[in-house]
Each structure stands twice: as C-alpha cells, then as structure tokens.
Amino acid sequence: MTQPSQPGSSNYAVELNGCTKEFATPGGGSYFAVRDIDLKVEPGRFVSIVGPTGSGKSTILNMAAGLLNPSSGTVHSFSEPVHGVNRRASYMFQQDALLPWKSVIDNVSLGLTMAGVSKAEAYDESRRWLEKVGLKNFADRYPHQLSGGMRKRTAVAQAWIVNPDILLMDEPFSALDVQTRQIMENELLQLWQESDKAVVFITHDLDEAIALSDEVVILGAGPGSTVVGSYEIDIPRPRDLLDIRDDPKFVELHREIWGRLKVEVSKTYESAREEEESDAA
Ligand SMILES: Nc1ncnc2c1ncn2[C@@H]1O[C@H](COP(=O)(O)OP(=O)(O)O)[C@@H](O)[C@H]1O
Ligand SMILES: [Mg+2]
Structure with a gap:
C-alpha cells in the first residue's frame, strides 16, 4: 500500500x-x-x-x-x-509595482541593491537585463514616460534579475x-x-x-x-x-x-x- x-x-x-x-x-x-x-x-x-x-x-x-x-x-x-x-519567489502583479520617482535602471536594480549588491554591479546586471527585454535605450526614462508594454518589460526585468x-x-x-x-x-x-x-x-x-x-x-x-x-x-x-x-x-x-x-x-x-x-x- x-x-x-x-x-x-x-x-x-x-x-x-x-x-x-x-x-x-x-x-x-x-x-x-x-x-x-x-x-x-x-x-x-x-x-x-x-x-x-x-x-x-x-x-x-x-x-x-x-x-x-x-x-x-x-x-x-x-x-x-x-x-x-x-x-x-518573485511576484509580478497586475498593476506593475514600479517606483514612479526612480528611473528604469534604478527600478530594475532595486532587488539587487536591496540584497546588498554594489550599485556598479547592480547597474551592470540591470543593463544586461534591459538589453534582454529590449529596453537598452530606455535606462534613464521614468515609468510615466513608458508605454504599457515597456512598463511590463521593466517589471519583467525587475522580477527576473534576482534570479x-x-x-x-x-x-x-x-x-x-x-x-x-x-x-x-x-x-x-x-x-x-x-x-x-x-x-x-x-x-x-x-x-x-x-x-x-x-x-x-x-x-x-x-x-x-x-x-x-x-x-x-x-x-x-x-x-x-x-x-x-x-x-x-x-x-x-x-x-x-x-x-x-x-x-x-x-x-x-x-x-x-x-x-x-x-x-x-
Ligand atoms: N482581505 C480580504 N478580506 C475579505 N475578503 C477578501 C479579501 N481578499 C479577498 N477577499 C474575497 O475573497 C474572494 C477571492 O478573492 P481573490 O483571491 O481576489 O479572487 P480572484 O483573484 O480570483 O478574483 C473574493 O470574494 C474577495 O472579495
Ligand atoms: Mg485576482
């Protein structure tokens, strides 16, 4: 049995x-x-x-x-x-949780810097992710300057970067x-x-x-x-x-x-x- x-x-x-x-x-x-x-x-x-x-x-x-x-x-x-x-686990909500006062790259870096990774290293990794999700040229934009799809891409990078x-x-x-x-x-x-x-x-x-x-x-x-x-x-x-x-x-x-x-x-x-x-x- x-x-x-x-x-x-x-x-x-x-x-x-x-x-x-x-x-x-x-x-x-x-x-x-x-x-x-x-x-x-x-x-x-x-x-x-x-x-x-x-x-x-x-x-x-x-x-x-x-x-x-x-x-x-x-x-x-x-x-x-x-x-x-x-x-x-990483969580992705229906409403993305981007911080409006932070640039795209700072939003994406967040999980790493909060985990104690140096800013330089977090930026390197964020750039790699921004390239992966097709936002290479938008690192310095703010969330309100992005289309809905671009905000989602930022949220995807944000969720995946912490592996x-x-x-x-x-x-x-x-x-x-x-x-x-x-x-x-x-x-x-x-x-x-x-x-x-x-x-x-x-x-x-x-x-x-x-x-x-x-x-x-x-x-x-x-x-x-x-x-x-x-x-x-x-x-x-x-x-x-x-x-x-x-x-x-x-x-x-x-x-x-x-x-x-x-x-x-x-x-x-x-x-x-x-x-x-x-x-x-
Ligand atoms: N914090 C809460 N207090 C009371 N009722 C809640 C709370 N969260 C969800 N509910 C109720 O529980 C049910 C399931 O909610 P939810 O999980 O959000 O459903 P779904 O995501 O499938 O639409 C709903 O009837 C909702 O109103
Ligand atoms: Mg629901």
Whole structure:
C-alpha cells in the first residue's frame, strides 16, 4: 500500500496542501475565499490557474508568496514551510509595482541593491537585463514616460534579475492591448525556456493559460472555491504563440477545458445576478 506523502517531503517549488482561507467580514461573520486547495508545482514547470472573478486566484498566489497565511492547511516551497515572505519567489502583479520617482535602471536594480549588491554591479546586471527585454535605450526614462508594454518589460526585468526559482504572476498582461500582450507572452516563454524556473501564472483568460502552460488548473465558483480540474497541456515546445490558436491540439484542449470552466463561470454570473436582484428588491 502506498502512503500519501507528507507535506513538504517532496521538493516541489510550490506545494499547497489542504489550504483554506477564511476572511473576517465587516458584520462580524466570515467569508471562505478558498477551501481545501491542493497545488503542486514542480521546479521548472509552467502552471496556470484559471477561474472566474472572485474565485480566489489572487488569494492562492498570495499564500504561495507568503503574503497571506492560510487559515488551515500548509504551504511549502522546496521542502521548507513558508512562513512570511517566500524568498525563493518573485511576484509580478497586475498593476506593475514600479517606483514612479526612480528611473528604469534604478527600478530594475532595486532587488539587487536591496540584497546588498554594489550599485556598479547592480547597474551592470540591470543593463544586461534591459538589453534582454529590449529596453537598452530606455535606462534613464521614468515609468510615466513608458508605454504599457515597456512598463511590463521593466517589471519583467525587475522580477527576473534576482534570479528567483519561482515566478508568481497575477494577471500580469491583462491590462495590455491584444497585440502587445501576445508579444509579451512570447517573450516571457522565451525567457522561461532558457531558465529552470517554476512559474505560477494567474489569468482569467483560458486561451492565454493553454498557450503558455504545461498544466492548467481550474478553480470553481466561490465562495469556498476549490480546484475542479487540472489539465496537462502537451502541445510541443517551443511554441509560437502567434499561431498556436490554430493548432488542432490547442482547439481540442480548449474545447475540453472550456466545457468545465463554463459551468463555473455561469454559476458566478448567476449568483452575481441574484445578488443584484435582491439588492434592487
Ligand atoms: N482581505 C480580504 N478580506 C475579505 N475578503 C477578501 C479579501 N481578499 C479577498 N477577499 C474575497 O475573497 C474572494 C477571492 O478573492 P481573490 O483571491 O481576489 O479572487 P480572484 O483573484 O480570483 O478574483 C473574493 O470574494 C474577495 O472579495
Ligand atoms: Mg485576482
């Protein structure tokens, strides 16, 4: 008989076991954002989490990042329990977190200088990264002087320069126009393929999730969302994201996963409508 493995006994980059998150509500009650989440991400894997609005995607990422403690359950990263900020991970938010009063190169250098690297060395490394993300000539600009795509490139360089083992990305490209977004997705995949990093990528866009990932995890409707499905994406790599939506394998996977996701999206839509109707009554 095989024993279930102990939490933290395997070397997963991210390992959530039975994680539930309950938030206190203003009226003195409580709200279960997610319930019994099991999520295991091996080093070097690209895993996306897809779910309707409010299904707890950001809550899960925040638990993996150590920014939020689960109410019950455990979080491990490379066999270590995560208590406080997960130092093996870099975080990329939907709204980029660039400091407006710092130039591009100073924003990118930040992680290194805060880790005690000398400014000269941090600048050398930042220049290498700015070149990699196509911003060689923009080192001295300030964030407000950049386009949306350029700000994202700066944020990518900022997250990667510290060489984390894990990238936690919360709908990083959702605010971009469709073309810029596809370019950024392609660039992200290229960077990732040259690396051995684990990526946990949150999106509400199933196309994006399938195109990028090795595995797509589907969250159910809230409250108390939990994982309702997990799909292996065996489309060969390297992938060209500009053409991938025509790939028969993509079409087939999309049909199958959407069949499951659709149910959860409809539930979320129905309960939002009921709430609106009872508010109106
Ligand atoms: N700090 C908090 N306090 C109370 N409720 C919260 C808090 N953070 C998130 N929630 C609630 O938990 C649910 C899940 O939120 P979130 O993880 O942001 O979902 P998603 O990222 O999938 O849209 C939502 O209903 C949200 O309102
Ligand atoms: Mg969110």
